[in-house]
Amino acid sequence: MAGYRITESYEDLRKQVRAFAAEIVRPLVPIMERDREVRHDLAKAIARQGWTSATVDPEYEGLGLGHYAKTVILEELARENGAAAAIAQAGIIPTGALVHFGTDEQKNTWLPAIAAGDCLPAIDVTEPGTGGDVLAMRSRGERVDERTYVLNGRKVCVGNSHVATLHLVVVRTAEGSGGLTAFLVEADRPGISCPAHVPFLGLNGFSCGEVALTDCRVPVANRVGEEGDGLLVAHAASILYGRPNLAALSLGLQQAAWEGVAERVKDERLRVHQTIQQRIGDIHRRLITSRVVLYDAVNRLDNGLACDEELIAAKLEVVKAAETTTREALNVHGAREGLFVDHPAERRFRDAHCIEFPAGTSDFQRYRLSLEALGRRNRPLSERFATPRQRAEVPA
Structure with missing residues (x-):
């Protein structure tokens, strides 16, 4: 596997993804915003890191790091650019379906290719x-x-x-x-x-x-x-991978929005303004809450606990929080920065809204949670498809 090597520390992993994002992704962002075209080169660069194999067992040359580490990867990519994280997360979903439903021949054929970056699935x-x-x-x-x-x-x-x-x-x-x-x-x-x-x-x-x-x-x-088995394959991929993946992407956008706001209010006139202070407090609160909700859910998933409800709730809460936070960030930046398409705050606002729809809208997540709350469910997919290999071995 080429690129930034994964170590056994979540913090080292976070730093490595951040370094890749700064070196490879950041220079492409202005070009992507200008051209609005598919970036095949960025997709290949992300695939070569092997991150789409984060939950694939080393038996198939995957990273075997689990869902918690996968969340770190997606958060850090989204902190730099939502499209880069979207490429990675979209490849992780079908990879997860192969892990759980593929035949031995399919796994031996495709999972090593995904880990090596020779295959990017959809x-x-x-x-x-x-x-x-x-x-x-x-x-x-x-x-x-x-x-x-x-x-x-x-x-x-x-x-x-x-x-x-x-x-x-x-x-x-x-x-x-x-x-x-x-x-x-x-x-x-x-x-x-x-x-x-x-x-x-x-x-x-x-x-x-x-x-x-x-x-x-x-x-x-x-x-x-x-x-x-197609309905089961689709549902398992969506609940176990799609929803937490999109929540991780939204969390990264929130983190970037918070950092942008913190930089903006170095201006003393803004720092002492009561309305701005309240906005900052709410932005920080949503970020903390989102981080706790999401990482608790994926930690449960790594440990084989029933957590379908937590995964659905994470997608609902973190995505909505990102939409609100990126909009509030525009207000803090003001017309001088927030209304121009070449400013990161405006880009994050658009990107955050796009995450509302995949793997079920917020209305659909509420509907699914109502079914869970009323007990109209089968054995939780998170428990049904948990295996010892799925559990993270990377120390926090």
């Missing part, structure tokens, strides 16, 4: 007009013989859509909740394509676009789990 679930309703998907997978499926359909809001070398695609193979199935589809396989990248509100440099499947033939060996 997960393709959402479809036009369906939003977070996974069961409403219309993409189809038809088994045409003993060895082959043919996939057809459209996926949207696919993180790493244009830079991924491997797609974990969920399609419908039968009716009902047990009719979804997941497949691995190589990006160069005939029948899979990506329309032109369309920039959106924030996270400039990150690709989150459309993927089209047109008579795409995949072997049965590329099926992840059994036929009908």
Whole structure:
């Protein structure tokens, strides 16, 4: 694995990611904001660090550091730039699905490649007009013989859509909740394509676009789990990886916003202003609360404890806190800085808003929490998929 070597200390890890972000990411930010194009070079640089294998066991050449360390990585990348963290987190989600649902052959083929940076994966679930309703998907997978499926359909809001070398695609193979199935589809396989990248509100440099499947033939060996396991694969990936990943990204944006505000109020006129003091107090409170909520949740996950509710709550609380904090930071900076597109405060505000939607909006998180609170749930996914290898061995 090239790049900054991971050590056995969380603080050393934090410093190493921070050094990478300053050296590699920071010079690209003005270019990404200006051009609003997919940064293939940044995606490759992040992949080469091996960070998408943070929760992959060393048996498959992964880092084996656990979810706590993964959170440190994503927070520090987002502290520098939201798009860089988005690239990493989008690759971690399908990697986690492979860890839990992949066959031995799939793991031996793809996990070492991910760890080495030779493969950057994406997960393709959402479809036009369906939003977070996974069961409403219309993409189809038809088994045409003993060895082959043919996939057809459209996926949207696919993180790493244009830079991924491997797609974990969920399609419908039968009716009902047990009719979804997941497949691995190589990006160069005939029948899979990506329309032109369309920039959106924030996270400039990150690709989150459309993927089209047109008579795409995949072997049965590329099926992840059994036929009908697709809903479970999608839900486990979202709850165990997607939601805490996005919370980590939001936490990094909050940290950067706080640091920007602290620098701004070195101006004595602002420092003594009561309204500004109150804003600063609220920004700092939200940052502390977000950090406690998120790191407690991923620590529970690393230790095999049931924590679905905590992971869902972390995504809800930290994302909303980041939206509020980055908006408040604009008010502290004022029109001189906060209203211009080349200022970091404005960029963080846009980036934070983009994190509201993936892995379920805040309204959806509230709905899921209501089901958990009312006891309408199966065995928690966090407990069901916990393994000794999943537990972090890096000292705090």
